[in-house]
Amino acid sequence: MILPQQQELESIAGLEIAAFMEPADEVGGDYYDVLNYGGKATIGIGDVTGHGLESGVLMIMAQTAIRTLLVHNETDPVKLLQTVNQTLFDNVERMKSSKNMSLSLLEYRDNTLRLSGQHEEVIVVRSSGEVERIDTMDLGFPIALEADIADFIASSEIHLNSGDVVVLYSDGITEAFNMKEAQYGIEPLIEVIALNRGQSAAEIKQAVIDDLRRYIGEQKVFDDITLVVIKQK
Numbered sequence: 108m109i110l111p112q113q114q115e116l117e118s119i120a121g122l123e124i125a126a127f128m129e130p131a132d133e134v135g136g137d138y139y140d141v142l143n144y145g146g147k148a149t150i151g152i153g154d155v156t157g158h159g160l161e162s163g164v165l166m167i168m169a170q171t172a173i174r175t176l177l178v179h180n181e182t183d184p185v186k187l188l189q190t191v192n193q194t195l196f197d198n199v200e201r202m203k204s205s206k207n208m209s210l211s212l213l214e215y216r217d218n219t220l221r222l223s224g225q226h227e228e229v230i231v232v233r234s235s236g237e238v239e240r241i242d243t244m245d246l247g248f249p250i251a252l253e254a255d256i257a258d259f260i261a262s263s264e265i266h267l268n269s270g271d272v273v274v275l276y277s278d279g280i281t282e283a284f285n286m287k288e289a290q291y292g293i294e295p296l297i298e299v300i301a302l303n304r305g306q307s308a309a310e311i312k313q314a315v316i317d318d319l320r321r322y323i324g325e326q327k328v329f330d331d332i333t334l335v336v337i338k339q340k
Contacts, residue, residue: 119148123308123338136162137331152275153210184223195251207252220265234270267339279330308338
């Protein structure tokens with residue numbers, strides 16, 4: 108219900124954005140959002156531990172906290188992520204829950220993405236076919252695990268040229284199993300993106316999902332699947 112609508116994805120000047128989410132249960136614990144305030148676009152992706160109702164509640168808390176901060180023009184990644192962390196940490200304690208979440212935020216302006224927070228790797232496939240894998244481990248700390256994570260938050264910049272593709276994903280993709288209980292992994296994901304880099308963001312998204320479904324076959328999906336494809340116009 109709170110995922111961005113197609114017109115919101117299309118409202119980001121300079122970018123094509125296509126996204127996909129499929130929860131393992133009725134309520135998912137994956138998070139992604141695309142928000143446009145004050146001439147800056149913010150793209151977020153995250154994953155609450157586990158899935159189901161409790162994970163979904165935390166995901167909604169995070170979405171609301173991030174949106175509230177952006178409405179009030181808070182763009183400093185340390186203040187933003189620490190405030191989200193403090194809010195969720197306090198609520199998780201109140202709930203007597205052990206849940207936490209990964210969370211990366213990307214602020215886009217003038218052909219540049221500023222990446223902050225810890226989540227899965229960010230995949231960049233240049234228009235030339237060159238692949239870059241950006242590790243986010245040193246850019247943040249799991250949300251709601253500790254009261255203060257300010258000292259762990261850092262930023263990295265990704266400069267984009269026309270035709271460059273950036274892909275965000277949850278581990279529901281890379282850790283998906285086939286009928287032989289072998290994981291899909293990150294290499295096939297990168298290969299599909301690279302092969303289809305000349306296509307639109309929507310076509311790249313669909314190519315990844317089609318390849319993943321072929322791999323999974325009749326196997327049950329055990330985790331939420333989220334994919335966000337960003338392409339510089």
